[in-house]
Amino acid sequence: MWADALPVWRFAVAAGLNVSILLSAGLALHAALAIDGPAGHRRVLAWASASAGVGLVFAGTRLAMLSAEIGGSPGAAFDSASLDWAWSALGPAMIALAVGAALIAVAAISRASILAGLGAAAMATAFGLTGHTQALPSFSALASIAVAVHFAIAGFWIAAPLSLWPRAKMADEDLHARLKRFSAVAIGAVPLLAALGVWVGWQIAGGLNGLVSTQYGQLLLFKLAASLLAMAMGALNHRYVTDFVLNDPVRGRRWLKRTLSIETAVFAAAILAVSAATTIAGPSEL
């Protein structure tokens, strides 16, 4: 029965949407903050634009799935009454996503960094406009802003393995400069990311008991643990690997590939956890 498979589909679409939009916004921020440097600017913006396009497809699929769920059958995906309800829940976020994708596409063509930054901000806003923060009895607006900022920083961090990967053609000096620029932003932003994540999770779960005793809270705690592991990799890069890249390039690049690979795996686990928390671990499972 299609309803039995619905949670799995919801989870798959949420994971695809989260990955693609986080990457798009993150890469756009790398371009806006010139992390990628002049040499990588065009490539990073092209990736950001392509990822935004994939994200829009997932967003459209999510809208159709919610419409089908409201209508009670897959055939109701494009039923006007059901679609109207689904749009009332997801419409503002979809408009923000579309605006973000358009701005990033224009930035990729014109290479205007400011447009890339605005596009990333629009995408972050989209994530603040949906989800569990909307149902908070208090602090709903503050939590929505916190989610948007949390999302933007998470995207910035998640895009790091792509724009910092030590490609053979990249000069050691260029790679070192990228790592330095990334660290300068990450050192302040990543602790803020963790603090906002803890606060929003605390508010949504209703306190410590909700965090430890519900499936939803446990998934958020798993995401926090994954973030701490990724922070440890980031600290290792900042403290040792960045300088190795200049002083001992072979060893430095090898270590950088290892830490970025671990970060990628940790990010994937964190995104899967948060996708499950917002889909499979719904109200009926609590």
Added chain:
Amino acid sequence: MSARKTLYAAALAASLLLATPAAFAHSDPATASIANDAELAEAPASITVSSADKIGLAKVKLTGADGKEIALDYTPSKAMATAFEVPLPTLGAGTYMIDWTTMSKDGHAMSDMVQFTITE
């Protein structure tokens, strides 16, 4: 950061953490005024779908024992409310099912149903 600034930051963080909502942020599933598997001596004139939180009633459907849908004189509005009263047509003896879908503020669609029998 000075000791005073650290203290202010810690106080702000503590106050935000302590200002915890009394309940989980999810909307509670809606309940109906007719209990599931109820046996009623008289046909109900209406059914009320309610929730502790404001919800939207996106869809409501009445079905007879033969599985055929029975038309309702009710058009779901877009308004969010804690209760929706849906008038029912005159029903004879038999078993009926009412299923509904609500939308919570966080964008979740939640479906539920009750089955009841009129014994008159």
